[in-house]
Amino acid sequence: MGEKNVIVVKLQTLRRDFETLSMKKYESAQDYMSRVSAIVNLMKSYGEKIVDETIVAKILRFLTSKFEDVVAAIEESKDLSDYMFDELTGSSLAHEDRLNRSHEKVEGKAFKMKEEPSFSKAKSFNFSGRGRGRGGFRR
Known part of the structure; x- marks a missing residue:
């Protein structure tokens, strides 16, 4: 009887954990899916x-807002009723991977753009302090 009560209490706690479980803003899809899977497996074990x-x-x-397109699709x-947890995990990980690759390309372009202006400034100030007029030396 005591063991059954422990299981009931444990399941209530796990159900609450499952219901309140949400993806954190900067959490990866893999980490979130792992947390969900861990709770579900414990629930099943009881x-x-x-x-x-x-x-x-x-x-x-x-899922966080960066997955809105995947969720809608x-x-x-x-x-x-036929969609499996593993399929959802695969779709989420693939989407996150695409987002990360896209973000890396954008960061690479931004970094390249930052470098170019400093290069062009160096070219334009190549006059060693001399003026640019037509006239010669004035006294």
């Missing part, structure tokens, strides 16, 4: 029957 549809729906609600094109 006998909870939780289906992928519930897990996927929960994750889609709490999945919700419009997939039957969530």
Whole structure:
């Protein structure tokens, strides 16, 4: 009887953790999916029957705004009752990878643009302090 009460209390705690679990602003998709997976696996180990549809729906609600396009595409094109947690994880990781590569390209271009003006300034001040007039030496 005591062991059953411990399991009930543990499951209540895990259910609360699952329901309040949301992706943090700067958290990677891999880290978030790992946290979700850890809680779900613990729930299952205590006998909870939780289906992928519930897990996927929960994750889609709490992904950060950078995943809005992925969430919209999945919700419009997939039957969530057939969509698996692993598929969602793969889609999220692929999207995040594309965003990171795109961000790296933009940063590279910005860095290159920062360097160019200083190079062009160095060219324009190549007069060693002399004036540029037509006349010769004046007294």
